[in-house]
Amino acid sequence: MKFCSECGESVQLRIPEGDNRERFVCGACQTIHYQNPNAVVGTIPLHVDESGQPLVLLAKRGIEPRHGYWTLPAGFLENGETSAEGALRETIEETCAKVENLQLYRVLNVARTNQIHIFFRAHLPEPSFTTTPESTEVKLFPFEQIPWRQLAFPTVHQALRDFVDEYPDGPFTPAMHDITRQSWHELDY
Numbered sequence: 001m002k003f004c005s006e007c008g009e010s011v012q013l014r015i016p017e018g019d020n021r022e023r024f025v026c027g028a029c030q031t032i033h034y035q036n037p038n039a040v041v042g043t044i045p046l047h048v049d050e051s052g053q054p055l056v057l058l059a060k061r062g063i064e065p066r067h068g069y070w071t072l073p074a075g076f077l078e079n080g081e082t083s084a085e086g087a088l089r090e091t092i093e094e095t096c097a098k099v100e101n102l103q104l105y106r107v108l109n110v111a112r113t114n115q116i117h118i119f120f121r122a123h124l125p126e127p128s129f130t131t132t133p134e135s136t137e138v139k140l141f142p143f144e145q146i147p148w149r150q151l152a153f154p155t156v157h158q159a160l161r162d163f164v165d166e167y168p169d170g171p172f173t174p175a176m177h178d179i180t181r182q183s184w185h186e187l188d189y
């Protein structure tokens with residue numbers, strides 16, 4: 001950041017009094033501009049068809065980053081939203097699917113990119129969804145056809161891998177993992 005969003009003057013990186021790390025501080029109005037991690041929220045939409053087969057809904061990204069790769073519906077939490085509300089909204093925006101009964105499943109710390117990703121298990125009662133401006137393809141996958149090598153992000157891989165491994169008996173206990181630079185290389189394909 002170069003300029004103060006309050007007054008437009010230039011900012012400098014320095015440690016404010018009583019703080020212990022550098023912040024952007026405005027030289028004119030003295031506003032301290034804190035920068036903190038962003039939350040990404042999403043769902044693992046599960047549909048069970050008439051024959052009892054479990055299917056998970058994935059979207060092919062039509063936008064950068066990771067254009068053309070598959071993802072669980074997820075995106076940045078907005079101000080004024082709860083994490084579950086955000087996950088529900090992102091699922092609709094990216095797939096037009098109306099999921100319900102959201103259950104907290106995975107919290108994934110991505111300290112390297114200053115993000116925390118929260119995934120909910122979700123029930124998709126009707127196999128009803130479409131492409132959207134953000135997704136060029138939306139599709140239900142039997143677990144054995146999940147495109148593991150074409151997944152967009154290590155967080156999506158981790159949440160989905162855990163879910164498929166635990167299905168159908170659980171325990172589906174909410175858990176937290178740290179996603180590191182090594183995570184891509186450690187993926188067990």
Ligand SMILES: [Zn+2]
Nearest residue numbers: 004007026029
């Ligand atoms: Zn200022």
